Amino acid sequence: GENVxxxxxTLSVQEGDSAVIKCTYSDSASNYFPWYKQELGKRPQLIIxxxxxxxxxxxxxxxxxxxxxxKHFSLHITETQPEDSAVYFCAASRTGGSYIPTFGRGTSxxxxx
Amino acid sequence: EAxxxxxxxxxxxxxxxSVAFWCNPISGHATLYWYQQILGQGPKLLIQFQxxxxxxxxxxxxxxxxxxxxxxxxxxxKIQPAKLEDSAVYLCASSSxxxxxxxxxxxxxxxxxxx
Numbered sequence: 001g002e003n004v005x006x007x008x009x010t011l012s013v014q015e016g017d018s019a020v021i022k023c024t025y026s027d028s029a030s031n032y033f034p035w036y037k038q039e040l041g042k043r044p045q046l047i048i049x050x051x052x053x054x055x056x057x058x059x060x061x062x063x064x065x066x067x068x069x070x071k072h073f074s075l076h077i078t079e080t081q082p083e084d085s086a087v088y089f090c091a092a093s094r095t096g097g098s099y100i101p102t103f104g105r106g107t108s109x110x111x112x113x
Numbered sequence: 114e115a116x117x118x119x120x121x122x123x124x125x126x127x128x129x130x131s132v133a134f135w136c137n138p139i140s141g142h143a144t145l146y147w148y149q150q151i152l153g154q155g156p157k158l159l160i161q162f163q164x165x166x167x168x169x170x171x172x173x174x175x176x177x178x179x180x181x182x183x184x185x186x187x188x189x190x191k192i193q194p195a196k197l198e199d200s201a202v203y204l205c206a207s208s209s210x211x212x213x214x215x216x217x218x219x220x221x222x223x224x225x226x227x228x
Contacts, residue, residue, distance in 0.1 A: 043219040089155045100169050103155030
């Protein structure tokens, strides 16, 4: 089955700095890679996703890159703000037919004012 | 639109007792997922339904866990008997899957504590 590794487990930055979270996956058939933000005590919410037919996707201060050859993808947050503080999860899965997402263990991002 | 609803929000039981969780997905969403999220870890898929059929339950501990979605809408997840290691948040999610959109919408979760 799919195995997703996520690093780092914790990330502490100053407000305004950039933050990068990296994930690797094992199943070359995976083609859909969502990122979720989970604030303390709340449900995970999708913040951005990328499919294997593109290498990069950007949405305001958030971007995701995908390297299919190396089987890794990364989340980039620029100009971080205190409200970005949360746990971020990456996931990998296949679209079409059975969609069985495998999540990483999460990265706790702390943005210091 | 209304989100995914789950109940109860919190449950405390003793080991060897039974417990059931309920989920109501977003209206019209054909696919429903149950996840187990242990503290400090990512969600782990337990079972996935497409309408009222099981798509995948390979990670469901079937000796104690069961789930059903009889009419293809609401779903229940049951644990019988519970163990200490079952303490976790149980998340329900749903997705449309009728288009190319695969986004899952999560419910608020049920926090289970087994004493």
